[in-house]
Amino acid sequence: MTDSSASKSASPASGFSIGSLFRRPEVGAFMGMALVFIFFAYFGYDRNFLSPFGTSSWVNAASTVGIIAIPIGFLMIAGELDISIGAVVPAAKMTMAITCGYYGMPFIAGLFFAFGLAAVIGWVNGMLVTRTNVPSLIVTLATLFAVAGLTLFLSLFLTDTTSQALVSPAWAKWMFGDYHVWGFQSSVFWWLGLAAVLYFVLHLSPWGNWIFALGGDKESARNAGIPTDKLKIALFMLASMAAALSGVCETVLSNSATTTTNFALIFNCIIAVVVGGVLLTGGFGTVAGVFFGTATLAIVQQGIGYTPFDRNLSSLIIGVMLLIAVLMNDTFRKMATSMSTTKKGK
Amino acid sequence: MSDKTPVIEMRAVDKSFGPIDVLHEISLKVHEGEVLCLLGDNGAGKSTLIKTLSGVHQPTRGQMLMDGKEVSFSGPRDAQGMGIATVHQFGGTYPLMSVGRNFFVGAEPTKGFWPFKIFDREKANQIAVEAVQNFGITRITDGDRLVGGLSGGERQSLAIARAVHFGARVLILDEPTAALGVKQAAHVLRIVNEAKRRGLAVIFITHQVMHAMAVGDHFAVLIRGAIAADFRRGAKSREEIADLMAGGESMADLEASIEGFMETHDGHPPAPQH
Numbered sequence: 264m265t266d267s268s269a270s271k272s273a274s275p276a277s278g279f280s281i282g283s284l285f286r287r288p289e290v291g292a293f294m295g296m297a298l299v300f301i302f303f304a305y306f307g308y309d310r311n312f313l314s315p316f317g318t319s320s321w322v323n324a325a326s327t328v329g330i331i332a333i334p335i336g337f338l339m340i341a342g343e344l345d346i347s348i349g350a351v352v353p354a355a356k357m358t359m360a361i362t363c364g365y366y367g368m369p370f371i372a373g374l375f376f377a378f379g380l381a382a383v384i385g386w387v388n389g390m391l392v393t394r395t396n397v398p399s400l401i402v403t404l405a406t407l408f409a410v411a412g413l414t415l416f417l418s419l420f421l422t423d424t425t426s427q428a429l430v431s432p433a434w435a436k437w438m439f440g441d442y443h444v445w446g447f448q449s450s451v452f453w454w455l456g457l458a459a460v461l462y463f464v465l466h467l468s469p470w471g472n473w474i475f476a477l478g479g480d481k482e483s484a485r486n487a488g489i490p491t492d493k494l495k496i497a498l499f500m501l502a503s504m505a506a507a508l509s510g511v512c513e514t515v516l517s518n519s520a521t522t523t524t525n526f527a528l529i530f531n532c533i534i535a536v537v538v539g540g541v542l543l544t545g546g547f548g549t550v551a552g553v554f555f556g557t558a559t560l561a562i563v564q565q566g567i568g569y570t571p572f573d574r575n576l577s578s579l580i581i582g583v584m585l586l587i588a589v590l591m592n593d594t595f596r597k598m599a600t601s602m603s604t605t606k607k608g609k
Numbered sequence: 610m611s612d613k614t615p616v617i618e619m620r621a622v623d624k625s626f627g628p629i630d631v632l633h634e635i636s637l638k639v640h641e642g643e644v645l646c647l648l649g650d651n652g653a654g655k656s657t658l659i660k661t662l663s664g665v666h667q668p669t670r671g672q673m674l675m676d677g678k679e680v681s682f683s684g685p686r687d688a689q690g691m692g693i694a695t696v697h698q699f700g701g702t703y704p705l706m707s708v709g710r711n712f713f714v715g716a717e718p719t720k721g722f723w724p725f726k727i728f729d730r731e732k733a734n735q736i737a738v739e740a741v742q743n744f745g746i747t748r749i750t751d752g753d754r755l756v757g758g759l760s761g762g763e764r765q766s767l768a769i770a771r772a773v774h775f776g777a778r779v780l781i782l783d784e785p786t787a788a789l790g791v792k793q794a795a796h797v798l799r800i801v802n803e804a805k806r807r808g809l810a811v812i813f814i815t816h817q818v819m820h821a822m823a824v825g826d827h828f829a830v831l832i833r834g835a836i837a838a839d840f841r842r843g844a845k846s847r848e849e850i851a852d853l854m855a856g857g858e859s860m861a862d863l864e865a866s867i868e869g870f871m872e873t874h875d876g877h878p879p880a881p882q883h
Contacts, residue, residue: 467727469717472706476714479703486663486701487715488686547705596705596757 288540289552291591295538295584296559303562307569317569319446325561326454328528329554330509332535333461334502336553339536340465341498342478342545343399347388348506349529350410351381355510356520357418360427364520370435377507384410385503389496411524418522426521429514440515450512457505462550474498478545534581535560538588542596559584614677615640616810617662617693617779622671624661631657633835635671639779639810639827644801646821647814649831650854655814658831659783662812663695664688675779694772695781698788702764704757708749711756712737712771740770744800762793766800773804780804781812786820798823818850830854 303312311317331348338345355377363373384406391402418425431440439449465471476484477491485491514520539556541548560581567577615638624632631654639645649655660666662673664682672679675691682688685695695701702711713733719726734752741749746766749759756764765785772780782801786794794817801824805811815821821828828845830838830853838845838853845853871877 463725463727469719469726469728472710472714472717472728475706475710476703479706480701483697483701483703484714486665486685486695486697488689489715542705546703 292552292555303566310569312569315445321565326450329557334505347403347406351506352510355507360429360520364429381503381507385500389499393492618674620672646825654834692778694777709734709752762796
């Protein structure tokens with residue numbers, strides 16, 4: 264076959280060109296992160312932004328968002344959204360604190376209940392979205408409020424307070440909520456581990472192909488024999504359980520939990536995912552991109568405190584960044600779909 | 610008519626959704642290396658028929674046979690396993706995925722062992738490019754290229770090549786030329802002929818009579834869920850087929866009757882009748 268030998272020799276040549284490099288969304292996200300980092304490193308140098316303490320402050324902040332942002336990115340790639348995480352985090356925290364702190368059950372039981380609850384919420388989200396075809400934004404908006412209300416009600420009903428203390432055993436403290444080298448929280452390591460596992464799932468395993476196909480064209484994906492409904496439900500459960508993990512880490516670290524719904528977290532996750540180059544319309548995105556997007560967000564939010572600028576300006580920077588990212592993602596999509604014609608001329 | 614058993618056959622198949630009957634007594638058969646053109650206007654029940662053939666719906670009554678043996682599909686995957694491949698209007702391709710990944714959606718080649726099985730990108734790309742080039746699409750040389758950059762005809766061809774690669778024996782093409790220009794459509798028709806040459810049984814759904822006449826061996830016209838006409842190649846002219854599709858009534862007759870009415874009624878068109 265002369266054809267195949269020709270195509271073989273052609274593919275390595277096109278594998279590394281400037282054009283194909285810029286087609287990758289994580290490159291844009293990485294450059295954004297590098298730019299922001301250099302900016303804050305310059306203006307925050309005198310105030311120890313680059314010190315271990317300065318570094319861990321933004322990495323720690325990134326980890327609590329990042330653990331949730333990657334599964335949210337998966338959902339967005341699959342064409343869905345989950346904003347109920349803002350209520351799942353406090354629900355998981357309160358579950359931990361009430362089972363272990365108030366009722367004095369073992370730590371493992373608390374973990375079991377917290378993750379079990381999150382799995383159920385994710386399953387309900389997934390079932391509602393796949394069975395009713397109501398947009399997931401609305402479904403999860405409903406579950407956001409439902410779960411938030413239930414958390415508050417049950418906390419008052421069972422314990423008469425909206426906040427609860429939790430004392431964890433040493434091993435659990437070490438695993439979920441302690442400060443390690445350089446002041447990094449345990450959640451940082453969870454974030455890195457989760458990113459590695461989910462990188463494997465999305466980009467190396469066959470499941471990744473299914474997730475992309477689901478977001479690209481749901482009907483075709485189902486016709487190709489992919490169990491689309493099950494996959495979607497699994498993704499909702501993953502997002503919920505990741506939110507629970509983030510919540511557990513925070514609770515163990517701070518030794519307490521409150522019922523306050525975390526609305527800011529919802530926005531932070533979405534910003535991290537979009538800045539990370541995931542298309543809002545689904546079908547495209549990378550784990551590395553979301554990882555860099557989360558880091559960028561955290562650098563801006565935490566780094567501003569190390570500079571002479573007013574702290575409130577961080578929101579302005581993030582707003583502008585988000586807008587640029589969305590426009591870049593759109594351009595990327597146009598570029599990606601027109602690349603073949605320009606490439607042929609080369 | 611050949612004596613061979615048809616690859617796929619439907620015998621008096623009915624399909625209803627609750628009280629609504631969509632298909633009535635559909636009987637059709639397709640042999641190896643034969644193209645059956647299913648013609649019909651919008652709403653004639655074409656898509657229900659396709660979905661029944663491809664295992665998405667189960668027939669309410671009637672028999673489906675493959676190679677003379679009765680079969681029933683529990684789902685699209687089951688039908689695929691038996692060699693029935695359906696290619697939809699946009700080919701079931703995903704614009705933001707590479708040619709290689711598109712080719713293997715739902716049947717990814719893997720290397721390594723569980724749970725570290727990984728998608729074998731190089732193998733996928735190589736097989737995909739080779740399969741597509743064998744169908745005469747020489748412009749696709751890079752399996753990493755995103756499908757969104759291909760033309761509509763190329764995307765269709767990719768989907769057909771994919772179906773053939775995965776051992777399809779029956780190829781159901783759902784309006785493959787509907788959204789294409791003249792040149793692109795000709796391209797797809799060549800691919801259909803190539804599939805036929807390779808001995809596939811092709812069911813080609815369209816409402817463009819010209820395209821059907823270019824590749825069809827056998828024609829069936831679907832009107833309101835029933836087969837209104839069934840004939841071999843050359844038995845009917847283009848005009849006759851178009852008339853059949855318009856509801857069995859000759860377009861020319863319809864025009865003449867309207868004109869006649871207008872002449873006798875001061876140029877007013879007839880009141881609609883129900």
